[in-house]
Structure formats: structure tokens, C-alpha cells
Amino acid sequence: MKSAPGEACGVFGVYAPSQRVSPLIYFGLFALQHRGQESAGIATSDGRTVTVYKDLGLVAQVFDEAKIAGLDGHLGIGHTRYSTTGSTHWTNAQPIHRQVGTTSVALAHNGNLTNTRQLAHELGSGVETSDSALMVEAIARRIDDERSDERGLEKAMFEALPTFEGAFSLVVMDQGRVIGARDPHGFRPLCLGELPEGGWVLASETAALDLVGATFRRDVEPGEMVVIDATGVRSLRPFESTDPRLCIFEYVYFARPDSRLHGQSVHAARRRMGATLAEEHPADADVVVPVPESGIPAAQGYSAASGIPYADGLVKNRYVGRTFIEPSQSMRDRGIRIKLNPIPETLAGKRVVLVDDSIVRGSTTRQLVEMVRSAGAAEVHLRVSSPPYRWPCFYGMDTSDRSTLIAARMEIDEIRRHLGADSLGYLSLPGLLAATEADGFCTACLSGEYPTPVDISSSKFVLERTT
Numbered sequence: 001m002k003s004a005p006g007e008a009c010g011v012f013g014v015y016a017p018s019q020r021v022s023p024l025i026y027f028g029l030f031a032l033q034h035r036g037q038e039s040a041g042i043a044t045s046d047g048r049t050v051t052v053y054k055d056l057g058l059v060a061q062v063f064d065e066a067k068i069a070g071l072d073g074h075l076g077i078g079h080t081r082y083s084t085t086g087s088t089h090w091t092n093a094q095p096i097h098r099q100v101g102t103t104s105v106a107l108a109h110n111g112n113l114t115n116t117r118q119l120a121h122e123l124g125s126g127v128e129t130s131d132s133a134l135m136v137e138a139i140a141r142r143i144d145d146e147r148s149d150e151r152g153l154e155k156a157m158f159e160a161l162p163t164f165e166g167a168f169s170l171v172v173m174d175q176g177r178v179i180g181a182r183d184p185h186g187f188r189p190l191c192l193g194e195l196p197e198g199g200w201v202l203a204s205e206t207a208a209l210d211l212v213g214a215t216f217r218r219d220v221e222p223g224e225m226v227v228i229d230a231t232g233v234r235s236l237r238p239f240e241s242t243d244p245r246l247c248i249f250e251y252v253y254f255a256r257p258d259s260r261l262h263g264q265s266v267h268a269a270r271r272r273m274g275a276t277l278a279e280e281h282p283a284d285a286d287v288v289v290p291v292p293e294s295g296i297p298a299a300q301g302y303s304a305a306s307g308i309p310y311a312d313g314l315v316k317n318r319y320v321g322r323t324f325i326e327p328s329q330s331m332r333d334r335g336i337r338i339k340l341n342p343i344p345e346t347l348a349g350k351r352v353v354l355v356d357d358s359i360v361r362g363s364t365t366r367q368l369v370e371m372v373r374s375a376g377a378a379e380v381h382l383r384v385s386s387p388p389y390r391w392p393c394f395y396g397m398d399t400s401d402r403s404t405l406i407a408a409r410m411e412i413d414e415i416r417r418h419l420g421a422d423s424l425g426y427l428s429l430p431g432l433l434a435a436t437e438a439d440g441f442c443t444a445c446l447s448g449e450y451p452t453p454v455d456i457s458s459s460k461f462v463l464e465r466t467t
């Protein structure tokens with residue numbers, strides 16, 4: 001359950017010489033639906049022709065059997081989109097396709113570039129063009145269609161990638177190959193799996209490999225480019241240096257709990273976050289209740305470490321998803337109840353520890369605390385399994401500017417009062433990092449330390465005291 005943050009896309013790619021890949025890509029995207037619900041698309045190739053189908057909507061809304069049947073071929077890529085740059089309309093749906101002479105290129109992108117303005121200037125494009133479209137343009141301009149070894153796309157990407165700054169996990173294809181690439185910081189995940197009947201899969205998360213029956217082989221490394229074609233898998237290094245900085249929010253919230261990052265179970269890491277939170281911010285309470293679904297593992301960890309019983313006190317309406325029907329005003333007034341409903345039997349008369357994974361803007365959390373109280377809770381002790389979110393993200397998370405971030409505007413006790421909680425405790429940054437049992441993270445939105453230069457004159461940094 002989230003009012004924010006939003007995430008920026010899931011990507012998937014397959015090269016499987018013995019089978020039609022469009023059904024695999026469909027199911028891969030299904031597993032990555034949580035990463036973006038605005039549009040979905042698939043591009044495939046039979047070795048000669050690239051075919052693309054994409055539209056606004058959820059994967060199951062965009063594709064049916066006939067559309068999947070129309071996507072022929074043994075290699076392809078797919079994308080689910082959550083817009084962070086570029087508005088929500090069809091032209092921003094991915095994969096983006098470009099024809100360069102006889103070479104047909106399709107690209108799917110997860111992340112956000114930070115040098116879009118400079119790239120647009122160099123390419124002579126309008127700055128309103130999405131960063132993903134600029135990437136396609138930069139690659140297309142470098143394609144030498146005359147190359148006799150048919151490695152035009154590979155060479156073009158090798159040259160173009162170092163001109164991109166910021167966050168990008170890419171899957172790109174032409175008629176004969178699928179290429180995966182990660183920026184030198186590796187802000188967004190990308191992994192490589194192998195199919196039992198032969199062939200390779202690239203996916204934003206390991207859960208998507210599981211769903212199509214592929215075995216996880218390894219993560220694509222930060223700064224690595226992986227080329228998959230008839231000769232097998234090749235690894236190239238287009239960047240001079242790398243500095244791994246996986247987005248810490250992949251662990252906190254974005255990634256599915258059944259995915260693995262750095263070879264670690266995301267679910268287990270979230271439980272450890274909850275356990276550390278219990279040590280850092282104990283509470284005198286009767287019951288630990290998660291905000292479903294991403295707060296569940298942390299609440300379990302909190303309960304196990306504190307000895308306070310765990311109970312489901314809120315039920316998520318699982319099928320809300322992204323609705324294209326505007327709710328009526330009276331329904332909007334009911335706000336959060338469209339997504340969550342309390343179980344009064346769990347909450348009435350109890351001192352409740354309410355565990356959520358993050359608070360970004362605070363508006364949903366405030367409604368949530370109010371809802372738990374109105375269901376009869378005697379006290380509400382809010383516990384958050386990540387530190388205060390104080391700085392804007394430039395790498396693909398949908399946080400517009402600092403003014404919208406509650407922890408940028410208020411001290412902790414002011415936030416507590418604003419949210420109507422009896423107590424409030426956030427997990428510390430060292431506690432969060434220790435819970436991952438890994439290192440090499442971006443923590444910019446929590447620490448203000450950005451791994452790449454960002455435009456501090458940007459409107460994102462504007463901070464007005466609005467309350």
C-alpha cells in the first residue's frame with residue numbers, strides 16, 4: 001500500500017533459439033507488474049523482422065492471446081512503465097522502436113538519466129523528449145549499418161553508454177541479439193538467468209526468472225554490458241570505472257519480497273529491518289500490525305524481536321491496481337478505504353505498533369493512523385522500517401520536490417503530531433544498511449549524498465514550509 005513512492009519500470013529480455021518468446025515475456029512482465037502499471041509493451045524478432053506491441057494499461061489489459069500470437073520470434077524484450085519523466089501517454093510507452101537503415105532497434109529502460117538536457121542539446125532534440133527516447137536516438141546515431149559482422153548495435157551501444165549519466169538498466173535488441181546493460185553505479189537491478197531448454201533471460205528482478213522457469217546465474221554488474229546472440233553470452237565493459245550504488249529502496253520497498261538482491265533474500269532483509277527497528281524503537285504495546293503488503297516482513301521482524309504478538313489488522317484490496325475509472329467524489333472522500341480496510345476485532349482496545357516501510361509525503365499515513373484509531377485502537381505507535389525521506393530522487397523514483405517530503409519540512413515530533421500517532425520511530429540509516437548484509441548503496445534520498453552530480457538549482461530542491 002503506497003501513496004508514494006512510485007517506481008520507474010520493469011524490464012525483461014529473452015534469447016531462446018528453440019522457442020517463441022512472446023509468452024515468456026508476457027509472464028516475465030506479469031512478475032514485474034509492481035514496478036510499473038501505466039503501460040506495457042513487448043518487442044520480438046524472428047531474426048529478420050522486429051515486431052512491437054505496446055499500450056497504456058496493465059500487462060493483462062494490454063495483451064491477450066491474439067496479440068501474443070502476433071508477436072513472433074525467438075528473441076525479444078518487454079517493459080512495464082511507471083512514468084517519472086515524460087507524461088502518461090501512448091508515445092512514452094516502451095519498448096521504443098527505431099529503424100536505422102536495415103537495423104531495427106528496440107529499447108526498454110528502467111531508471112532516470114540526470115544529463116537529459118545536455119544529451120538533448122548534443123542530439124539537437126527537444127528537451128521535452130523522454131530520457132529513454134534520447135537514449136535510443138544516441139544509440140541509433142552510432143549504428144553503422146554497413147558493418148559486415150552484424151555487430152552494429154553492439155558497437156553503437158558500447159560507444160553511446162558512456163554518454164549517459166544517471167540511472168539505467170536497459171534491455172535493447174535488434175533483429176538478432178538482446179543486450180542488457182547497467183549504469184556504472186547499478187542504481188537499478190538487472191539479472192541474468194538461463195532457461196532449461198536453452199536460452200537466456202534478462203530481468204529487473206529474480207522473481208521474474210522464477211516465473212518463467214529460468215535459473216538465476218548472476219547479476220549483470222554495474223557498468224557491464226551483456227550481449228546475447230547465437231554465439232552465446234559475452235560481457236563487455238564500456239565504462240572506465242564503476243562505483244556500485246544499488247538503490248537502497250529496492251530493499252526497503254520496490255523489489256518483490258521473493259526476489260533476491262546481492263544474492264540475498266529481500267524478505268529476510270526486510271525482517272531484519274523490523275528486528276533492528278524493535279531494538280532502536282521499542283514500544284509498550286499489545287499487538288504489531290503491518291501496513292500491507294510491503295510492511296509485512298518488517299512487522300514480522302519487529303514482532304519476533306520484541307515478543308509483541310503479530311496480527312493482521314488491515315486488509316488490502318488486492319485487485320485495486322491502477323484503475324482507469326475515476327472514483328466519484330464520495331469515494332475519494334473515503335480515500336484510503338478503497339485500498340485498505342481495518343479489522344476492528346484485532347485493533348479494538350489495543351495498543352498497536354503499526355509498521356510501514358516508508359513515509360514519503362505522509363498524507364496516506366495520516367489517514368491510516370486515523371483509520372486504525374477509528375477501528376478502536378487505544379494507542380497507535382508508528383514504526384517505519386527506513387530512515388526519514390528528506391531529499392528528492394533523481395534516479396527513477398517518483399518524488400517530485402522537497403516541499404512534498406514531510407521529513408524535509410518537519411522535525412520527527414512534528415511529524416508524529418501531524419500524523420496523529422502516540423509515538424513515532426524510524427529505522428536509523430546504519431540499522432538499515434546493516435540489515436541488508438551487503439554494501440554499495442545509493443542512500444541519497446535519506447542522506448543527501450548523491451553518487452552523481454545533480455542539478456541543485458533544480459525545482460526538486462525547492463523547500464517551502466507549507467505547514
Ligand code: SF4
Binds near residue numbers: 247
Ligand atoms: S535517491 Fe533514494 S530512491 Fe533514488 S536511487 Fe537513491 S536510494 Fe533509491
